[in-house]
Amino acid sequence: xxxxxxLKTLGLKVTGPRLKILALFEQTDxxxxxxxxxxxxxxxxxxxxGLATVxxxxxxxxxxxxxxxxxxxxxxxxxxxxxxxxxxxLLCLQxxxxxxxxxxxxxxxxxxxxxxxxxxxxxxxxHLYVExxxxxxxxxxxxxx
Amino acid sequence: xxxxxxLKTLGLKVTGPRLKILALFEQTDxxxxxxxxxxxxxxxxxxxxGLATVxxxxxxxxxxxxxxxxxxxxxxxxxxxxxxxxxxxLLCLQxxxxxxxxxxxxxxxxxxxxxxxxxxxxxxxxHLYVExxxxxxxxxxxxxx
DNA sequence: CGCGCTATGATAGCGCGTATCAATACCCCA
DNA sequence: TGGGGTATTGATACGCGCTATCATAGCGCG
Numbered sequence: 001x002x003x004x005x006x007l008k009t010l011g012l013k014v015t016g017p018r019l020k021i022l023a024l025f026e027q028t029d030x031x032x033x034x035x036x037x038x039x040x041x042x043x044x045x046x047x048x049x050g051l052a053t054v055x056x057x058x059x060x061x062x063x064x065x066x067x068x069x070x071x072x073x074x075x076x077x078x079x080x081x082x083x084x085x086x087x088x089x090l091l092c093l094q095x096x097x098x099x100x101x102x103x104x105x106x107x108x109x110x111x112x113x114x115x116x117x118x119x120x121x122x123x124x125x126x127h128l129y130v131e132x133x134x135x136x137x138x139x140x141x142x143x144x145x
Numbered sequence: 146x147x148x149x150x151x152l153k154t155l156g157l158k159v160t161g162p163r164l165k166i167l168a169l170f171e172q173t174d175x176x177x178x179x180x181x182x183x184x185x186x187x188x189x190x191x192x193x194x195g196l197a198t199v200x201x202x203x204x205x206x207x208x209x210x211x212x213x214x215x216x217x218x219x220x221x222x223x224x225x226x227x228x229x230x231x232x233x234x235l236l237c238l239q240x241x242x243x244x245x246x247x248x249x250x251x252x253x254x255x256x257x258x259x260x261x262x263x264x265x266x267x268x269x270x271x272h273l274y275v276e277x278x279x280x281x282x283x284x285x286x287x288x289x290x
Numbered sequence: 291c292g293c294g295c296t297a298t299g300a301t302a303g304c305g306c307g308t309a310t311c312a313a314t315a316c317c318c319c320a
Numbered sequence: 321t322g323g324g325g326t327a328t329t330g331a332t333a334c335g336c337g338c339t340a341t342c343a344t345a346g347c348g349c350g
Contacts, residue, residue, distance in 0.1 A: 013315095013316060013317075014316075014317090015315075015316070016315085034306095035306085035307080036306090051307095052307095052308080052309090055306090055307065055308075056308090059308095075305070075306065076305090076306070076307095077306085077307090
């Protein structure tokens with residue numbers, strides 16, 4: 001399915017900015033991008049999109065299920081393409097490197113815990129903050145600045 | 146140990162605002178307070194403390210280990226008294242009710258996962274967002290507004 | 291008690307994100 | 321294919337949580 005069809009299917013009008021932003025997430029090797037990252041990357045590609053539009057499109061894509069939003073413990077939200085498989089995140093405190101993982105048992109216990117407390121689990125956030133053992137942390141910073 | 150001694154031990158000058166804020170956390174039944182919560186509660190007790198001081202004291206207390214700071218998925222940070230036992234949080238999406246839990250097995254697996262990926266676990270955040278089954282959610286909102 | 295130095299309070303500033311609103315671009319239909 | 325109605329865009333003002341600034345106040349040591 002083309003990006004155009006994808007947007008139509010979701011009931012979103014097919015516009016330049018939306019196509020450009022979607023293409024960006026599909027092409028870049030950066031899995032996790034902030035709104036500002038997106039804005040800058042578009043700029044460097046000489047694609048002229050307003051910052052407000054970037055924010056709007058990102059939230060629309062999130063509601064449409066195309067993107068997933070995360071709030072790692074810094075102040076900016078990051079978005080990643082929703083490829084379907086749920087996972088949690090492991091983040092290096094030194095360099096900001098992000099890695100993904102999934103643990104069946106943890107997922108199971110989360111549901112059990114919620115149930116034990118009399119609630120129904122709706123969603124969860126599990127962030128493991130780690131430190132690279134090496135001083136010269138090999139990973140590049142993920143989010144700019 | 147008195148609050149005064151506690152502050153001295155930590156190398157913090159014993160001042161009115163610091164004593165008042167510490168007393169607040171020790172007395173209130175609200176385990177999790179935002180900076181604004183603290184500010185308002187002091188106001189209603191006719192204790193005149195500037196908002197800037199509230200923010201400063203909270204971060205000082207956090208660094209000193211008296212308080213623990215959490216960023217639940219809303220925009221404001223909340224603080225709770227550090228009573229020593231580590232725990233994670235379960236939050237009702239409807240009413241903002243906060244409950245605490247601890248799961249030995251999840252803790253264990255978190256360390257194992259970090260290790261498997263070649264990192265050393267420094268800290269973690271695990272938030273379970275749940276929904277009260279009942280429409281008339283019985284729990285009061287925890288953070289004001 | 292008095293002095294030095296830190297803490298405080300009022301307020302300006304900052305960063306991320308959202309609301310506003312006129313101008314634009316998409317899409318439908320003739 | 322082109323015109324018109326409506327959703328989208330972009331520039332910018334605003335909101336909110338929090339921090340920086342700086343003159344004044346108050347803690348505590350001698």
